[in-house]
Amino acid sequence: MSLTYEQAHRALEAAVSKAAEIGSPSSIAVLDAGRELMAFARHERALLASVEISQGKAYAACSMQMPSGELGPLSQPGAPFFGLETTQRRPFVTFGGGQPLQIGGEFAGAVGVAGGTIDQDEEVAAAAVSSVAGT
Amino acid sequence: MSLTYEQAHRALEAAVSKAAEIGSPSSIAVLDAGRELMAFARHERALLASVEISQGKAYAACSMQMPSGELGPLSQPGAPFFGLETTQRRPFVTFGGGQPLQIGGEFAGAVGVAGGTIDQDEEVAAAAVSSVAGT
């Protein structure tokens, strides 16, 4: 199962609203279950690095069906998945702000957020997760 | 001058509506004047190739401040810019569906559309162009 455009759009809009509410100029990317981009928005004041980092967080969350921030500790030197971030074809970001998206309890894609602090990015991503969870 | 998020969003929504109206499942990308992604939407039935092609058309239109479809004839064997598509750092698409975006007559970014026929992609891109021209 994978996101429809309507679901991806709803997740994006929920994240855009949350980013505005907390004053964090962000890039937000939504990927389908096949790791391909479905929806993206960037505020004109977001750091340019956030274009790639938001997609990289979503890509990691989608690749592993785990929050990107849980992958960081697992991929440190000495940890079980050391070097994980270098194994995929696209930038794979292992710090917080990427979340799998579930529809009715089933994996359906991922969202990635960058531009704020990691706490802010996590909060914006959580808004996207909630917006589609019950659809 | 470059697009604000609101302008990029308006251009994207105009294109999404036009694509739905003409029944062409599309990827649509809007780049700012510096060639960075600002807004993106892909219908779940759009060809996966359209993810990169839409961005590549917008990238070409933004790089040269010309419609992507005009770059094709100019970069053919024997034409003045033979090989142009190999000169840039990202995929650079020289067939129709990419258009510069102007705000009040001034270059401000570009839109790229892929997924339909070239005529359909051009029609969807034109809707984005019109939506922001007078803002």
Next chain:
Amino acid sequence: MSLTYEQAHRALEAAVSKAAEIGSPSSIAVLDAGRELMAFARHERALLASVEISQGKAYAACSMQMPSGELGPLSQPGAPFFGLETTQRRPFVTFGGGQPLQIGGEFAGAVGVAGGTIDQDEEVAAAAVSSVAGT
């Protein structure tokens, strides 16, 4: 807001003069706010590695709107942005010598310097920063 050519040129010349004054054969790159090259100079005795490193420091400083040298500690194993340097499309250098450029207090691009010690590179970059700050 982004640098004009005149501002980029002034920043470059200030850095070239400082590098000569302290006897550090350098590469110096100035990027606009969109991370594209605007001005570059390399002394004929500068290490060849400095061509890419200077641009990579400016690219990092521009991407994150922070000095490149502050990004090093943040992207180490165990630090919040572990792996940051792998997330962008171009070489992204996280040691000292890259600085954002501000014009009248607003971010407008970045300078990157390589070829000397990190202290020398930082001193040369600082000359560029000062030269445009009040313009």
Next chain:
Amino acid sequence: MSLTYEQAHRALEAAVSKAAEIGSPSSIAVLDAGRELMAFARHERALLASVEISQGKAYAACSMQMPSGELGPLSQPGAPFFGLETTQRRPFVTFGGGQPLQIGGEFAGAVGVAGGTIDQDEEVAAAAVSSVAGT
């Protein structure tokens, strides 16, 4: 033999002045005899594609010690060097605007200009060539 920084700078400034004189917002790149960047300037109104194209013309002119515009006919389908532009590690541009630089009759590097028409780019490049020929 290769350009000194002073010579590269003189060639760049001659080209910048000519581009201003003829009203062609340009990117101008000067490479040393080893094909590495020594000096670069871009007007803030130059097309972004010109960043890479100017360097690609200089790279081609430097690689072959010939004007880039002479390489176009030689690399067409059916011509002796078909595919030449794909053989090097960096973008290699085979249309006009790149010229070898000679100092006292000896090859010492190259200049590449992009942003205008091919005639304008050639005129700007010629100013760089003349400025260093007799030094």
